[in-house]
Each structure stands twice: as C-alpha cells, then as structure tokens.
Amino acid sequence: MRKDVYSICLMCSMRCPIKVTVKNDQVVRIEGNPHVPGIEGSICAKGAAAIGLLNDTERLQYPMVRSGPRGSNRWRRVSWQEALDYVSRKLERIIEKDGAQSIVFGERWNLSTHLSRTFMKAIGSPNHFTHDSLCKGSMNTACRSLFGYIDEQMFMDYANVRHMVIYGRNLFESLDIRAAKAFTGALAKGAKLTYIDPKVTVTATKAHRYWMIRPGTDLALNYALIHTILNEGLHDSVYAKRWILGLEELREFVRPYTPEWAEEVSGIPAAEIVALAREMSGDKPRVVFNFGFRATNYPDEIYFRRSIMILNALMGSIETPGGVFFKKSPVEVGGQPPRELNNQQLPDIDLPRFDRVGTPEFPLPDPRTGVAQMLPRAIMDSNPFPLKAAIFYRFDPLCSIMDSRQTRKALDKLDLIVSIDINHSDIAGFSDVVLPESIFLERTDSIFRVDGLIPQMFLRRQAVTPRYDTKSGPIILKELAQKMGVGQWFPYETMEELIEWQLAGTGFTITDFNTKGFVTYTDKPIFWDRENGLDLKTPSRRIEFISSMLENAGFESFPEYHPLPSPPDGYFRLICGRSVFHCNVATQNNRYLSHVLPENEIWVNRKAADGLGIHDGDMVTVSSSRGKGRIKAFVTDMIHPETVFMLHGFGHQNPLAVRSYKKGVSDALLQENVTDKVGGSHALNTTFVKIQPV
Amino acid sequence: MSAYYLLQDIDKCIGCGTCEMQCKINKGISPEPRLCKVVSIGLKWVETVPRGYYVFMNCFHCENPLCVAVCPTHAMQKREKDGIVFIEEDRCVGCKLCIHACPWGAPQWNPETGKAVKCDLCKDRIDVGLLPDCVGACPTGCLSFGNIDRMSASIRFSHKAHLAAREKTGAASCTPEKIGDRVG
Numbered sequence: 001m002r003k004d005v006y007s008i009c010l011m012c013s014m015r016c017p018i019k020v021t022v023k024n025d026q027v028v029r030i031e032g033n034p035h036v037p038g039i040e041g042s043i044c045a046k047g048a049a050a051i052g053l054l055n056d057t058e059r060l061q062y063p064m065v066r067s068g069p070r071g072s073n074r075w076r077r078v079s080w081q082e083a084l085d086y087v088s089r090k091l092e093r094i095i096e097k098d099g100a101q102s103i104v105f106g107e108r109w110n111l112s113t114h115l116s117r118t119f120m121k122a123i124g125s126p127n128h129f130t131h132d133s134l135c136k137g138s139m140n141t142a143c144r145s146l147f148g149y150i151d152e153q154m155f156m157d158y159a160n161v162r163h164m165v166i167y168g169r170n171l172f173e174s175l176d177i178r179a180a181k182a183f184t185g186a187l188a189k190g191a192k193l194t195y196i197d198p199k200v201t202v203t204a205t206k207a208h209r210y211w212m213i214r215p216g217t218d219l220a221l222n223y224a225l226i227h228t229i230l231n232e233g234l235h236d237s238v239y240a241k242r243w244i245l246g247l248e249e250l251r252e253f254v255r256p257y258t259p260e261w262a263e264e265v266s267g268i269p270a271a272e273i274v275a276l277a278r279e280m281s282g283d284k285p286r287v288v289f290n291f292g293f294r295a296t297n298y299p300d301e302i303y304f305r306r307s308i309m310i311l312n313a314l315m316g317s318i319e320t321p322g323g324v325f326f327k328k329s330p331v332e333v334g335g336q337p338p339r340e341l342n343n344q345q346l347p348d349i350d351l352p353r354f355d356r357v358g359t360p361e362f363p364l365p366d367p368r369t370g371v372a373q374m375l376p377r378a379i380m381d382s383n384p385f386p387l388k389a390a391i392f393y394r395f396d397p398l399c400s401i402m403d404s405r406q407t408r409k410a411l412d413k414l415d416l417i418v419s420i421d422i423n424h425s426d427i428a429g430f431s432d433v434v435l436p437e438s439i440f441l442e443r444t445d446s447i448f449r450v451d452g453l454i455p456q457m458f459l460r461r462q463a464v465t466p467r468y469d470t471k472s473g474p475i476i477l478k479e480l481a482q483k484m485g486v487g488q489w490f491p492y493e494t495m496e497e498l499i500e501w502q503l504a505g506t507g508f509t510i511t512d513f514n515t516k517g518f519v520t521y522t523d524k525p526i527f528w529d530r531e532n533g534l535d536l537k538t539p540s541r542r543i544e545f546i547s548s549m550l551e552n553a554g555f556e557s558f559p560e561y562h563p564l565p566s567p568p569d570g571y572f573r574l575i576c577g578r579s580v581f582h583c584n585v586a587t588q589n590n591r592y593l594s595h596v597l598p599e600n601e602i603w604v605n606r607k608a609a610d611g612l613g614i615h616d617g618d619m620v621t622v623s624s625s626r627g628k629g630r631i632k633a634f635v636t637d638m639i640h641p642e643t644v645f646m647l648h649g650f651g652h653q654n655p656l657a658v659r660s661y662k663k664g665v666s667d668a669l670l671q672e673n674v675t676d677k678v679g680g681s682h683a684l685n686t687t688f689v690k691i692q693p694v
Numbered sequence: 695m696s697a698y699y700l701l702q703d704i705d706k707c708i709g710c711g712t713c714e715m716q717c718k719i720n721k722g723i724s725p726e727p728r729l730c731k732v733v734s735i736g737l738k739w740v741e742t743v744p745r746g747y748y749v750f751m752n753c754f755h756c757e758n759p760l761c762v763a764v765c766p767t768h769a770m771q772k773r774e775k776d777g778i779v780f781i782e783e784d785r786c787v788g789c790k791l792c793i794h795a796c797p798w799g800a801p802q803w804n805p806e807t808g809k810a811v812k813c814d815l816c817k818d819r820i821d822v823g824l825l826p827d828c829v830g831a832c833p834t835g836c837l838s839f840g841n842i843d844r845m846s847a848s849i850r851f852s853h854k855a856h857l858a859a860r861e862k863t864g865a866a867s868c869t870p871e872k873i874g875d876r877v878g
Contacts, residue, residue, distance in 0.1 A: 029720055031831060041825075042833045045715040052725075172708035177833045184706045184834040188855075200737055202708050205746040580710045592718065595725035596711060638737050638744060 006033055006517025008448055008460040010440035011046035012583035014176050017517055020463040027051050027441055027464055035516040038178040045581055049592035053439055058589055058657055059422055060436035061468035071430045087433050088483035090416045094388045100124035101351045101385055107393035111445040112474045114340035119477050121346040122486035127354045129370030134400050138679025139295035140366050142305035145547040148537025153327050158182035160322035162283040163192040166290040167218055172202040174578040199645045200638035215573050215643050216298050216564040217266035222307035224262030224273050227254040229314050234281035236316025244313055246546030253558040284315040286322030295681055302679030303559055313543050319528050327451035328526040335521040338447040338502040354378040363553040365680025373401050373673055373682040376410035389416035398426040399585040402671035403626045420476055429654035436470040443472035444495035447502045453525035459513040555678050571688040572644040576667045585649040588660035599664035600647035601634040609635040619694045624687050626672055629665030696755035696777035699845040706836035709734055709748030713828035720827040727802035729813045730828050753800035753813040755779045761792035761801055780814035
C-alpha cells in the first residue's frame with residue numbers, strides 16, 4: 001500500500017516541510033512539501049538521504065546500560081522499564097542527597113523543548129539549557145537590547161531585497177531551502193550581493209562584491225560604514241527620527257572611525273567601504289545587512305551583531321518588504337497559538353542556575369536558553385553548587401562544547417550521564433544509560449509553531465513504524481516523569497493526545513493537517529505600519545541604539561573598538577563552518593552523506609603553505625593549546641593568510657559509528673572555551689593553531 | 695536525441711548535490727553510482743570576485759547510443775516514442791560493455807546488484823506527468839525539464855530576462871572598482 005505523509009524534516013535544524021511517500025511501511029522517497037510556498041517540492045541532499053538514517057544498522061536500537069568502565073562502549077541491553085527505573089532511581093537518590101539543582105538537562109532546541117523545561121521545573125531544577133549559546137546566543141541578546149525581541153522573532157525578506165550584505169552567513173552551503181530559493185530568484189531578477197568572509201564559499205561565488213576581510217575585524221568595518229552613513233546623511237532620517245533612540249550619541253561615537261581607519265584594521269579599501277554605504281543608501285529601504293545565522297565568533301560578538309542591526313535601522317529597512325521584518329504571532333490576527341506544557345502553573349524555582357545566567361555576574365544572556373559552555377567549569381569547580389547528573393537530549397557536549405578533553409574530564413566527575421539520542425554519538429558512548437529515540441520519520445512530535453509574515457503551524461507526523469526498540473522523546477520524558485512522581489504535568493498518553501492538548505482553543509484540530517501538512521492563521525503577509533505601528537518591546541518602545549538593557553546591567557551601548565590579538569608568528573587563527581552535506585555533528589555517519597563527504601580538510605593559504613613546505617593533499621598535524629590531530633591540507637588562495645579553516649563536526653570518537661569514527665579532526669578538540677561575557681555566545685574563532693607537515 | 699531537454703540555469707546552481715542524492719534515493723541504489731553528476735569548476739578569481747561553476751551532467755540520451763549497440767542482451771534500449779535510453783534490469787547480466795562504450799560515463803556500476811544502472815529521465819515519473827527527480831528536488835529551481843521545442847523558447851526568454859536585469863542594476867559591471875566609479 002502506498003501513501004503520502006506530510007511531515008517536517010529533521011536532518012538539520014531548518015525543519016523544512018516534507019512529503020514522505022511510504023510503501024508497505026517503508027519510506028521510498030522524501031520530497032519538499034509541494035503545497036508550501038517557497039518549498040514547492042524542493043529538498044536538499046541531507047533530507048533526501050534521511051532514508052539512509054532510517055534503515056541504518058549503525059544507530060541506537062534499544063535502551064542500554066553501561067556494563068564496563070565509562071566510555072568503554074560495553075553495554076547491556078535492557079528493557080525500557082529497566083532503563084527508566086534505573087534512571088529515575090538514580091536521579092531520586094541524587095535529589096535526596098544533593099538537591100534537584102545538582103541535575104542538569106542539556107538539549108539541542110527541538111519541538112519538544114517545552115516538555116524538557118516542564119520536566120526540569122517539575123523535579124525542581126533550574127538547570128535546563130539548550131545549544132543556543134553555542135549557536136547564536138549573542139544575537140539573541142543583541143536583538144533584545146535593540147528591539148526587545150529575540151533574533152528568532154525577526155527574519156529577512158530574501159525574495160524582494162535589492163541589495164544584501166552578508167557577513168560569513170554561508171547561505172548556499174549552510175542551506176535554508178526557502179531562503180536559498182528566494183534569494184537565487186532575487187539575484188536572477190537583479191538583486192545585488194556583497195559577501196564578506198575571510199574564506200571563499202559557494203555564497204561568495206555568487207557575489208557581485210567580495211571582501212576577504214581580516215578575521216575578527218567586522219565590527220571595525222561596520223563602525224566605518226556607520227561613520228560614512230551618518231557623515232554623508234545616507235540614512236533614512238524620517239524613520240530614524242520616529243524610531244531610533246540614541247542617533248546623536250552614535251554619530252558622536254563613530255566620528256573617529258573613518259573608512260581610512262577601517263582600511264588599516266580590516267584590509268578593506270576605504271573607497272570601497274564608502275561605495276558600499278552609498279549604494280545601500282541608494283537602494284534603501286529594500287536592503288538587508290544579514291544578521292544570521294551563527295553568531296559565535298569573537299568575545300565582542302554582541303556588539304558586532306548590534307552593529308549589523310544598527311545598519312539595518314539606519315537604512316529604515318526594519319519592517320518593510322525587501323528588508324528585515326518582525327515575525328508575527330497568531331495573536332496578531334486574533335488567533336491563539338498552540339499551548340505549551342511549560343505554560344502550566346509549575347512550581348517556581350528560586351535557585352541560581354549552574355551557568356549563573358541572570359545573576360549580576362552574567363546578567364544578560366537569555367535564561368530560557370542558558371549558556372551551555374559554562375557546564376564543564378561549573379562541574380569542575382562545584383560552583384555555584386555541585387552537579388551530579390546530566391541528561392543530554394539530541395545534544396553532544398563532547399563535539400559541540402569547545403575543548404572536548406576538558407568537557408570529558410568534567411563530565412566524568414558526574415554520578416550519572418544519560419543520553420537521549422538517535423546516533424552512536426560521542427556522548428552516547430560516554431553515557432551510563434542510553435535511551436534511544438525514534439527518528440523523525442518514525443515519530444509524531446509536538447506542534448511546530450511558525451511565526452512569520454503569515455503565522456502558521458506545521459506538524460511532524462509519524463510516517464513509518466519504528467525500525468527498532470525506540471520511542472519518541474515526549475513519551476520518554478513523560479514516562480520518566482511518571483516514575484519520578486511528577487507525571488501530573490504530562491497530561492497525555494499518546495502523541496495524538498498531546499497534539500490535541502496543544503491545539504485546544506486554537507480553532508484547529510489534528511485532522512486539519514491531513515491535506516497539506518500545515519495550517520495558516522491568515523492569508524496575507526502582515527507588516528506593521530512604519531509610521532506608527534512598530535510594536536517594539538524595549539522600555540522606550542523605540543529601537544534602542546542607547547540600550548537601557550545594556551546600560552542598566554553596567555555595559556556600554558557603544559564600546560570602543562579593541563583589536564583582537566593577531567596570531568603570533570607561525571600560528572593561524574582557526575575558523576570553522578558548515579558544508580551542504582552535513583548538519584553539525586549529527587549526519588557524519590549517514591551512509592549516503594558520509595560517502596559524499598567522509599572527512600574534513602584544513603584550508604591553508606597558498607603562500608603560508610609554501611612557507612611551511614605543505615602541498616595540497618598532504619597530511620598535516622594541526623595543534624592548539626587544547627589538542628591536536630592529523631588532517632588533510634587543502635592549499636588554496638581562497639582564504640585569508642592569517643587563517644585556517646575546517647568544517648565543524650568531524651573526528652568522531654565512537655567506534656560503533658563505523659563510517660564516521662576518527663574521520664577528520666574535531667574542531668571542538670582544538671578550540672579554547674572562550675565566551676562573550678555580555679551576550680553569552682561562545683567565541684569560536686579565538687584559538688590559534690600551528691600546522692606542521694607530518 | 696530524446697524528445698526532451700533538461701536545462702540548467704548555471705547562475706542559479708549552488709552545487710548542493712541534491713539532484714544526485716534524490717536520484718539515488720528514487721532509484722533505490724547504493725551511494726556509489728552517480729547517474730547524474732554536478733561537476734565543479736573552480737574556484738578561481740575573475741577580476742576581484744571568486745567564481746565557481748557547477749555544471750549538471752546526466753545521460754545525453756544519444757541519437758545513436760553506443761551503449762545500446764554494444765549491449766549483448768538487449769537490456770539497454772532506446773524507447774521508441776521519445777528516445778529515452780534505459781536499462782531493462784532483468785536482462786542486464788553485468789558485462790559492463792555499456793560502461794566501456796559510453797564516452798560520457800553515463801552508465802554506472804551498481805555494486806549491490808552487480809548490474810549497470812543509468813539515467814532514464816525518470817520515465818516512470820514523466821509518463822504520469824511528474825518531473826524527473828533531479829529537477830523536482832532542486833532547492834533553487836536551477837533545473838527545468840520539458841519537450842525540446844518548448845525548452846528552446848524558454849532559453850531565449852530567460853536570456854532576455856537576464857539581459858534586462860543587467861540593464862536595470864548594472865550587475866554585470868559590479869567589480870568593486872567599477873562600482874566605486876559609478877557611484878562616486
């Protein structure tokens with residue numbers, strides 16, 4: 001029997017809508033959901049290769065409890081009953097002895113994050129965190145400081161933009177199908193692209209202007225762009241007068257940051273900086289200084305991200321077609337959003353978090369996400385309190401938090417490590433108990449609320465029965481909660497009941513998703529009135545260049561530019577990025593994807609390589625203060641000479657994932673654990689490495 | 695040649711390999727055979743901008759296909775109604791003569807079946823009005839497919855649109871120096 005199931009992909013975090021064709025309980029093909037505007041059947045290589053994941057024998061197949069030393073990968077297969085009994089008993093003992101705050105729960109943000117938050121609140125621990133600080137924490141903080149909204153509540157109109165400036169957001173490799181399709185369409189219609197990155201990418205090859213900027217100097221470039229704009233009156237003065245708080249202070253502040261100064265710092269000719277400022281002004285307001293995705297580069301990340309948004313505001317491009325817009329919630333059209341379990345009246349927890357977010361020491365990062373990279377330090381120092389147990393849900397701290405050796409050492413101090421995962425990930429291999437989750441094709445998930453110009457809801461629907469003895473995350477969490485005596489906060493037996501609970505009051509039911517896989521609250525894109533209707537959430541209800549949030553916490557709104565230290569002689573700045581064939585650390589063992597891209601290489605500038613006697617294709621040793629590894633060199637003049645580059649997420653250490661075991665080198669092994677103390681992101685590009693021929 | 699044409703807009707191609715992957719999945723084959731292939735050219739500097747090109751290559755479905763001529767079991771066939779060259783799998787004995795004969799490397803070896811496998815323009819799909827999988831899956835819409843008569847008109851039209859866009863934005867002369875001159 002053949003049927004089509006509308007669902008949501010999870011081969012990466014974009015969550016593209018898909019149509020899954022199923023024949024006799026086997027997935028035969030996956031394509032983009034043809035009913036969704038901007039998707040129209042499109043998929044990517046990762047999404048298509050999900051069938052490789054479904055049928056993989058090298059993924060987690062049943063619950064396991066460790067039977068050898070930690071990390072030995074010696075396991076005992078157990079029943080779900082036994083696994084959950086084991087975990088709940090251990091957690092209860094830990095709570096009794098050390099309090100619930102000694103338990104930490106870390107996850108990659110996912111559709112069921114509202115359940116994990118509920119679970120942690122129910123057992124009385126403040127220590128829930130997501131991966132966000134390793135991804136874009138400072139962008140979140142930057143947007144709150146300017147608009148009162150987080151970055152996820154804003155997006156860009158790729159289809160109608162006239163000129164986009166992109167800082168290292170590798171749109172065509174770190175692929176968001178809708179954005180890529182919309183923007184290739186815009187380029188074909190004559191839109192312009194200025195791309196700024198120390199390394200050439202596919203996105204750079206589509207640019208009309210490319211600047212190989214000296215790494216870490218983007219803030220200097222932006223200060224000079226702002227200088228030029230305000231000096232020459234290139235900004236949208238009507239918009240600025242209406243919405244911007246602190247324009248005169250900014251004008252005063254950027255006075256010394258001339259294009260000539262920025263040329264010295266960044267290597268970009270002053271005349272070109274001036275030309276870009278004028279061009280953007282000529283096309284305003286349909287221009288975008290792109291603020292996505294990853295915002296985890298340098299310790300001053302929040303100020304660089306603020307400067308991008310300040311440029312958008314100066315162009316008047318915020319809340320306009322072809323510019324940046326605020327995503328609208330269903331409330332905007334009188335609708336009710338889906339309910340989330342953590343909206344219940346759960347008990348308040350008056351304890352500090354393990355990462356100290358929300359205390360005077362670390363006041364501004366978003367406590368809803370926390371700061372993941374603080375975990376190793378918090379465990380090692382038992383500060384602010386001892387941590388005894390960790391649950392990791394679809395999150396691999398050993399490959400994602402910088403300085404993996406330190407992370408491993410810290411985790412080993414815990415009495416209990418539990419992984420809820422689909423892969424034989426590094427953290428699964430280092431856990432005491434493994435609870436295998438069904439993959440996205442085998443499970444139904446919580447409602448995916450999608451705010452935007454048109455608010456919508458999507459549903460991930462089970463397409464086939466689980467291949468192995470696995471369960472969906474929401475059921476695992478509910479059963480664990482029941483065993484721990486807090487099951488009352490999980491009012492469902494099946495996923496369908498959870499969905500109906502979420503949809504109650506929205507006017508939609510689960511069957512409304514049958515025909516197209518999604519529902520919409522309205523037909524027409526919603527833009528707020530630019531003269532009077534911007535619903536800003538800052539205390540002043542304006543775009544706060546002078547930010548009350550920053551200044552009340554004791555931070556400056558416009559900090560002076562401090563150059564980063566340059567790499568010493570013989571060293572390079574390590575930067576990392578993504579490929580179109582893999583998602584972070586999750587897909588390297590996929591049969592199809594590993595065949596296309598089995599390992600990472602290190603990009604070395606040709607002149608630098610010549611000096612070191614390294615030839616293209618040579619094996620080299622790359623070493624930092626934290627670790628070292630052997631990797632193949634790619635010698636090229638497509639990268640800034642101060643820099644070397646490698647793809648994130650390789651060098652896995654779990655031998656049960658045979659295809660990805662020890663393939664390439666893990667960036668987390670090399671990187672130092674450095675944080676933007678204001679914004680909360682970790683600063684990935686601060687590590688210097690040495691390259692030597694083997 | 696077949697009655698169809700598969701057109702690639704090279705400006706829109708981002709080399710993401712979706713066409714290749716979806717093709718393998720739809721055919722239910724292992725990762726190794728590449729029935730279509732995106733050939734990367736570059737990276738190279740063109741004045742001040744880096745350029746890389748991604749060229750889509752699949753079977754040409756030749757007028758006089760050598761693969762058909764050499765096949766000893768008549769597994770390799772040319773469809774009469776539209777010229778699609780395809781393999782009838784049951785007849786293939788895995789002798790590899792077609793792989794040897796084709797100057798373009800179109801027939802591929804499937805290690806799981808021990809037989810040859812090649813692009814058939816997803817004839818089962820096009821026969822029911824669907825697009826070949828490489829075309830339908832493309833994230834940027836850089837591939838299009840249709841009857842050769844219609845496609846040549848479409849090429850002319852898109853060329854015209856392309857020139858019009860250049861006229862409007864000056865995108866064709868966007869090296870940094872030239873922009874500086876124009877604006878300054």
